[in-house]
Amino acid sequence: MATSGGPLLEAVDLQLARGRRTVLQVPHLALAVGERLALVGPNGAGKSTLLETLALLHRPAAGVVRVAGAPVRWEAGELVRLRRRMAVVFQRSLLLRGSLLDNAALGLRLRGVPAAEARAAVRPWLERLGIAHLAARPAGRVSVGEAQRASLARALALDPEVLLLDEPFAALDSLARRQLMIDLAALLNARPCAVVLVTHDWREVRHLAERVAVLFGGQVAQMGRVAAVEARPASEAVAALIAAAS
Numbered sequence: 172m173a174t175s176g177g178p179l180l181e182a183v184d185l186q187l188a189r190g191r192r193t194v195l196q197v198p199h200l201a202l203a204v205g206e207r208l209a210l211v212g213p214n215g216a217g218k219s220t221l222l223e224t225l226a227l228l229h230r231p232a233a234g235v236v237r238v239a240g241a242p243v244r245w246e247a248g249e250l251v252r253l254r255r256r257m258a259v260v261f262q263r264s265l266l267l268r269g270s271l272l273d274n275a276a277l278g279l280r281l282r283g284v285p286a287a288e289a290r291a292a293v294r295p296w297l298e299r300l301g302i303a304h305l306a307a308r309p310a311g312r313v314s315v316g317e318a319q320r321a322s323l324a325r326a327l328a329l330d331p332e333v334l335l336l337d338e339p340f341a342a343l344d345s346l347a348r349r350q351l352m353i354d355l356a357a358l359l360n361a362r363p364c365a366v367v368l369v370t371h372d373w374r375e376v377r378h379l380a381e382r383v384a385v386l387f388g389g390q391v392a393q394m395g396r397v398a399a400v401e402a403r404p405a406s407e408a409v410a411a412l413i414a415a416a417s
Contacts, residue, residue, distance in 0.1 A: 175379050177240045179204045183236035191221045195220050195389045207366040209376040212386035218369045219337050226259050226335045259327035262338040264318035272306035275324040296324035316347035352378055373416035385409050
């Protein structure tokens with residue numbers, strides 16, 4: 172998917188509108204192969220909207236999204252092909268009826284992988300995420316944290332080149348959040364893929380990201396290496412956001 176030396180995922184002069192209101196305006200954002208980028212900002216800043224646009228779930232009103240250097244053609248067949256290179260985990264776990272194992276295998280099943288093969292492929296991810304002992308348990312009888320681990324297993328089993336995480340720890344208590352953050356970081360270190368992470372927590376930024384983009388009002392106020400942004404915030408607003416999120 173990636174081209175030699177070029178960005179894996181790129182947005183140029185991106186604009187997204189709702190009605191007559193522009194909700195997102197990003198001149199340039201690029202994600203390299205294996206890079207981890209965090210998106211932070213107050214509620215309503217456009218973080219999730221930007222992530223969903225990068226996931227090709229919203230068609231921008233203007234600008235271009237490029238995947239491996241090629242502009243996205245917003246046609247059904249093209250979008251399906253490109254989305255198969257990505258996986259998205261949302262804030263709330265999306266579990267259906269059936270066992271935890273069946274739910275974790277659902278992504279592969281939707282891509283046409285036979286049931287037995289899909290279950291076998293996802294079991295190692297349940298093991299790595301510490302929930303293999305719950306594989307046969309009905310999905311309705313697991314905790315919020317266990318359900319989110321199953322969602323991550325489902326996404327990682329797809330072997331994505333881009334993993335998009337929309338506040339994946341937000342619904343968890345502090346202890347479960349910290350442990351899952353540690354476990355996910357270890358998994359990503361062992362099997363690198365490009366990551367876009369939406370979060371309100373600067374501790375997650377430090378632990379999981381290399382670069383960070385700070386958004387206000389649908390625009391990027393500052394973007395750079397995490398340590399550099401933290402050490403030299405571009406404005407009082409950015410400094411206050413980092414202090415509040417730390």
